[in-house]
Amino acid sequence: MMRALATLMGLTLFAPAAMAANDQVTDFTLDNGMDVVVIEDHRAPVAVHMVWYRAGAADEPPGDSGVAHYLEHLMFKGTDTLDPGEFSATVARHGGNDNAFTSQDYTGYYQRIAADRLDMMMRMEADRMMNLRLAGTDIVTERNVIIEERNQRVENDPGALFREQKRAAQYLNHPYGIPIIGWRAEIETLGREQVLDFYRTFYAPNNAILVVAGDVTPDEVRTMAEKHYGALPANTDLSPRSRPQEPPQRAERRLVMRDARVGTPYVSRSYLAPERDSGAQQKAAALTLLAKILGGGQTSVLAEKLQFDASVAIHTAAYYSGRSLDETTFNMVVVPAEGVSLQQAEEALDTALAEFMREGVDARELERIKLQARAGQIYERDDVQRLARRYGGALTQGLTVEDVQAWPGIIQSVTADDIMAAARDVLDKRRAVTGWLDKEEVTQ
Amino acid sequence: MIRQTAGPFFAVLIAALTLAAPGARAAVDIQKVETPGGLTAWLVENHDIPFTALEIRFRGGAALDSPEKAGATNLMSALIEEGSGDMDARALARARDSLAASFSYDTSSDAVRVSARFLTENRDAAIDLLRQSLVDPQFDPEAIERVRAQVMSQLRSAANDPRRMARKAFNAEVFGDHPYAIPTNGTLETVPDLSRQDIVKAHAGALARDRVHIGAVGDISADRLAALLDDLLGDLPENGAPLPPKATPEFDGDTQVIEYQTPQSVAVFGQKGVTLDDPDFFAAYILNHILGGGSFESRLMQELREKRGLTYGISTYLADRDQATLWMGSVASSNETMAQAADMIREEWARISRDSVTQQELEDAKTYLTGAYPLRFDGNSPIANIIVGMQMQGLPIDYVETRNDRVRAVTREDVNRVARERLDPDALSFVIVGQPAGIGAASN
Numbered sequence: 041m042m043r044a045l046a047t048l049m050g051l052t053l054f055a056p057a058a059m060a061a062n063d064q065v066t067d068f069t070l071d072n073g074m075d076v077v078v079i080e081d082h083r084a085p086v087a088v089h090m091v092w093y094r095a096g097a098a099d100e101p102p103g104d105s106g107v108a109h110y111l112e113h114l115m116f117k118g119t120d121t122l123d124p125g126e127f128s129a130t131v132a133r134h135g136g137n138d139n140a141f142t143s144q145d146y147t148g149y150y151q152r153i154a155a156d157r158l159d160m161m162m163r164m165e166a167d168r169m170m171n172l173r174l175a176g177t178d179i180v181t182e183r184n185v186i187i188e189e190r191n192q193r194v195e196n197d198p199g200a201l202f203r204e205q206k207r208a209a210q211y212l213n214h215p216y217g218i219p220i221i222g223w224r225a226e227i228e229t230l231g232r233e234q235v236l237d238f239y240r241t242f243y244a245p246n247n248a249i250l251v252v253a254g255d256v257t258p259d260e261v262r263t264m265a266e267k268h269y270g271a272l273p274a275n276t277d278l279s280p281r282s283r284p285q286e287p288p289q290r291a292e293r294r295l296v297m298r299d300a301r302v303g304t305p306y307v308s309r310s311y312l313a314p315e316r317d318s319g320a321q322q323k324a325a326a327l328t329l330l331a332k333i334l335g336g337g338q339t340s341v342l343a344e345k346l347q348f349d350a351s352v353a354i355h356t357a358a359y360y361s362g363r364s365l366d367e368t369t370f371n372m373v374v375v376p377a378e379g380v381s382l383q384q385a386e387e388a389l390d391t392a393l394a395e396f397m398r399e400g401v402d403a404r405e406l407e408r409i410k411l412q413a414r415a416g417q418i419y420e421r422d423d424v425q426r427l428a429r430r431y432g433g434a435l436t437q438g439l440t441v442e443d444v445q446a447w448p449g450i451i452q453s454v455t456a457d458d459i460m461a462a463a464r465d466v467l468d469k470r471r472a473v474t475g476w477l478d479k480e481e482v483t484q
Numbered sequence: 485m486i487r488q489t490a491g492p493f494f495a496v497l498i499a500a501l502t503l504a505a506p507g508a509r510a511a512v513d514i515q516k517v518e519t520p521g522g523l524t525a526w527l528v529e530n531h532d533i534p535f536t537a538l539e540i541r542f543r544g545g546a547a548l549d550s551p552e553k554a555g556a557t558n559l560m561s562a563l564i565e566e567g568s569g570d571m572d573a574r575a576l577a578r579a580r581d582s583l584a585a586s587f588s589y590d591t592s593s594d595a596v597r598v599s600a601r602f603l604t605e606n607r608d609a610a611i612d613l614l615r616q617s618l619v620d621p622q623f624d625p626e627a628i629e630r631v632r633a634q635v636m637s638q639l640r641s642a643a644n645d646p647r648r649m650a651r652k653a654f655n656a657e658v659f660g661d662h663p664y665a666i667p668t669n670g671t672l673e674t675v676p677d678l679s680r681q682d683i684v685k686a687h688a689g690a691l692a693r694d695r696v697h698i699g700a701v702g703d704i705s706a707d708r709l710a711a712l713l714d715d716l717l718g719d720l721p722e723n724g725a726p727l728p729p730k731a732t733p734e735f736d737g738d739t740q741v742i743e744y745q746t747p748q749s750v751a752v753f754g755q756k757g758v759t760l761d762d763p764d765f766f767a768a769y770i771l772n773h774i775l776g777g778g779s780f781e782s783r784l785m786q787e788l789r790e791k792r793g794l795t796y797g798i799s800t801y802l803a804d805r806d807q808a809t810l811w812m813g814s815v816a817s818s819n820e821t822m823a824q825a826a827d828m829i830r831e832e833w834a835r836i837s838r839d840s841v842t843q844q845e846l847e848d849a850k851t852y853l854t855g856a857y858p859l860r861f862d863g864n865s866p867i868a869n870i871i872v873g874m875q876m877q878g879l880p881i882d883y884v885e886t887r888n889d890r891v892r893a894v895t896r897e898d899v900n901r902v903a904r905e906r907l908d909p910d911a912l913s914f915v916i917v918g919q920p921a922g923i924g925a926a927s928n
Binding site: 083084085086116124125128129132133134135136137152153154180181182183184185186187188189191192195196197300301302303304337338339344347348351354355375377378404405408409411412414415416418419421422423424 | 530532533534535537565573574577578581582584601603629630633634636637640641642643644645646745746747748750779780781786789790791792793794795796797816817818848851852854855856858859861862863864865
């Protein structure tokens, strides 16, 4: 009774919400080619100011892995007019926070601060886009910081080491197989010249996106942006982004890693999968829904088959993100129950997938997932910083503002047939890596 | 933690967001709502987005568990979503998803937390479902075994994770016989023996009306909220289990080394803290910010990371728990450099208590802390968390308006006196997990 009521009430939901979210967003381009996105949210007197560069780890020259991330750290080490550390200290002195992030496809810098300090943030960010200055001692110390960062994130965590190995096996030719933070031996060789080469090549207004979100208006952002960023020269030598692409993948890859520090062994598999492309997001939308259907929670196919119908696994998941400039992956993980071997867990996964291919998509489950996606557009308006990251990421990964805004509608248009077609196409072991992470002393 | 790489590593934004200094105020209007049924809640009405964030805290949490039943409350809270009334786990999840609501439950040492987010248009149905989960959980034997296996897997992972190993050993060391000495999710010894009866008892002991605090933010009026809360919580028992006694943590100033084969050592350190109701709290809070409060400008960050490259990050914080107060910190550094890092921390601890802080440091800390505070209030969910936290800490409802004045009122003399009287380098106790060179396995 309760359930029937719930379903009925749920299905009547909100068309107007989606439009409201898009209404918050304005975009334009400065004369020098710098893209600008403004997202309004006037509930608190706060703004997030972000500059994203269309340059990430996958744009590094061979042998210099980690240089994009290293540069990101060194961007806090001063300019012609700012001392090392002065950037962050100034932000803090005005009650703000700042930080930065690097991915395969982009590098981003942001400050979160009172909206009335935006002009100052733009002045400083525009300054370090052009005028970075690096002293010898700073860069050596910071390289040690990065090695400690790598220790903390990767070397101390067998799961992270395993993911690194798996990714290297997934990509035969594309630099996505190289870790963002870099291979340790290559990080150790990075110096001033490599960093400055990367900086001079990629840090320019025509390779950058400004995203401002919060208590601001598009007009005031435009005025300030033209003053600070509009004055910077474009890099006319900038080449179109083009990384080595994957050849046809013809051979299933398997790997086993053992480490004494593993507490919970598991099986994971990744398949090479298409990403969202501008004007062509249908297949990525189908894969997004496929991941939810297969492994998105308690009512998903893998949970149902491996955790409820049979107690083979204590945890299952499938995940996919189409936000990538080049080919991405579709991933699954199975953590076997006590007494179940990794071999048995993998077999159970394959059996469950084969059954799913025969049984197809449960129409009501698909409807519930789409409903949640619609409601998600209401909830996400509560977190404007997340919206800002979404636009910044999309624009550095080959999408447009229109693509981002079309995405919710595309998700709603996906049919069960689309999902099964995507599953048949992508879930092909010849393009997959299956890995076992095991305790050292256990032999299978 | 800081200057992170995105992609596989997700940004962990450390607590405080930001705003500009002089005169900035948090713009929230908190109403006190008293229900006919005798409950009290704090509400911030905001009708911009058609949903409500509801945060409920039941004081007590894992500290209610007896040593031999450690983990009972955690297992209980993990089972709330695993079936209620005539619905099993999957039926419950489907009903929740059909409403596009989200509910989550977890247990910390001091509280069972219930977080809910629901749309205005099907609010009553969502609350009905949440009510059934809280009041009438099934605790189905099959579900208990499934969730127990998940908890056991988490415990096995924790037993191999240097950071959690250090935290666990530290708590065991300083809290002795108090429940705080035992991890919130129990131990590999206690969890296998927890019975359904233990779980039922934990439910009755933890989810009671005499210890509940409520924060609600969003698209709901005071009258509606009052009626909703009486529906939601009216059938819970009036009284729960007695709260644990005060803890008296002991800090002997020793360094305990837990030998573990991993390249980077992880240290947790601490001494006695300062409670929120102590007249010196804000002086201590400012002092902590200057010493190691998580920004790049803190002394520990400058000395260990920026000048020496010994770590990716170091932070200290005042941990004001219900039954104890600590001044804590953590750091990770290569096995080769951990001894140097630990020495530096002791040295900075001694230096600031001996030599005092500068006027500039004090002013910078004040502008940052007062500027950052209002910027935390930037969404329904964050605000709901803040106002329920204020009630848990016993703060007055007008605290948001007075808090920055309390920060500004602190003088340099106050900070220096607190540094002299409260910081105790000789009592600062360390637990280090790893193979730190030059520190013996049982050194003093």
